[in-house]
Amino acid sequence: MTDAKTTDATTPDTGDRGRVVAIIPARGGSKGVPRKNLRRVGGMPLVERAVRSALAVPDIDLVVVSTDDDEIAAVSRAAGARVVRRPAALSGDTASSESAILHALEDLEAAGERIDVVAFLQATSPFIPTGALAAAVREVGDGRADSVFAAHETYGFLWGRSGTSSDAAVALNHDAAHRPRRQDREPHYLETGAFYVFRAEGFRAAEHRFFGRIRIAEVPEWTAIEIDDEQQLRIARALAALHETPERIPVKAVVTDFDGVHTDDTASVDADGVERVRVSREDGMGVSLLRRAGIPMLILSTEVNPVVRARAEKLRVPVMHGIDDKESALRGWAADAGIPLAEIAYLGNDVNDLPALRIVGWPIAVANAHPLVLEAARVVLRRRGGHGAVRELIERVLPG
Structure with a gap:
């Protein structure tokens, strides 16, 4: 970490127009939600979600994260x-966010960039509608507006407090004695905070995000959540599970836990102390299909139990069991296999899976997983452990 003004790379623009740059301020400190910009929603750090949203807009030429934090810098x-x-x-x-944006613009221009349009994105807004963002960038770029911001339509009756000793309620946007129907x-x-797009020159002069011809980019109300406390973080995770349900999971490898994933997390024990578990024949067929497709698979289990080895041999899948540190084991296996962690799906069900889930690109949970695992997951399967969950994951991994 350094106080010096530095930029990772320089790619000066040589075209006739200046560039469109997305700037995401993401400092390391946060009191309400510690390490907020690195907290995960839908299995992905908030700052990464913002970066991906900006990268999905064709007219944005460059995505920049302004940070004082080494870990945020690495993720970005x-x-x-x-x-x-x-x-x-x-x-x-x-x-202020404005001070961070001005600093970033100065840094970029010192490196030879010429910026015409700025898209200011807030990582604490996890659901940035890329279509609305793209339209806002076009509006400013085409000269139809100087500043465009995300907002959703509301018919709410707003109230304030008088500020006097009585602290009486005061109607703000309506006549309290006359309450017309919604229609x-x-x-x-209502401003959502997700994004603001504006002309760079006007922003430098005003030192504020609102100036000139201001227009609204209307976005869906459900995207309006902004994370400032743990409760909002939990709500965002629930919304991600509801709205972000990709059918296709494009990965190069599949890693799973065993108990509670291949099994229903129960066991029977006979008089000699021998355990028996329940598995799904569907899962076995799914693993066979994955193997034929040439996609590597690994079973990573905390338990040291002959049944884990026996099932892995039956499936013809490599197994690492008796693993207390699943994160290190997974990192080592991925490095040896030459597979980026971002292109691995890890399927888990309980809290001992959390370290592994946090490092892969596709953290997946079975339907009956522990609540903390459900929160960490990018995808929650429809099926329970031992009831075809592995097969469901594999079918969503296999192309076609």
Whole structure:
């Protein structure tokens, strides 16, 4: 970490127009939610979600993360962003987003960039609608607006407090004595904080995100959540599970836990102390299909139990069991296999799977997983452990 103004790379623009740059301020400190920008929603760090949203917009030429934090910088680079290191003076609780954006623009321009349009994205808004963002970038780029911001339509009746000793309620956007029907009212628009797009020159002059011709980019209300506390983080994770359900899981390898994934997490014990578990024949066929497709698979289990080895041999899948540190074991296996962690699906069900789930690109949970595993998952399967969950995952991994 350094206070010096540095940029990872320089790629000066040589075209007639300046570039469109997305800037994501993401400092390391946060009081309400510690390490907030690295917390996961839908199995992905918040800062990575913002980077991916910006990269999905064709008219955005460059994605930049402004940070003072080494880990945020590493995650951002891995996701495809360029990093501008923010000085300590602009990294405290009182530092404004505008100051971080101005600093990033100065840094980029010192490196030879010419910026015409800025898309300011907030990582704490996990659901950035890329279609609305793309339209906002076009509006500003085409000269139809100077500043465009994300907002959703609302017909809510807003109230404030008088601020007097009585602290009486005061109607703000309506006449309390006259409450028309929704269809008879004009809507208001509530700013979501997800993104702001504006002309760079106007922003430098105003030193604020709102200036000139201001327009609204209307977005769905469910995307409006902004994470400032743990409760909002839990709500965001629930929304991700509801709205982000990709059928296809494009990975190069599949790694699974055993108990509670290949089994229903129960066992019978006979008089000699021999355990028996219940597995799904569907899972066996799925593993066979994965093997024929040439996609590597590994079973990674904490338990040291002959039944784990026996089932792995039956499936003709390599197994590592008696593993207390699943994260290190998975990192080592992936490195030996030459497979990026971002292209691995890990299927788990309980808290001992969390370290492994946090490092892969596709953390997956069985339907009956522990609540913390469900929160960490990018995909929650429809099936329970021991009831075809492995088969479901494999079918979503295999092309076609």
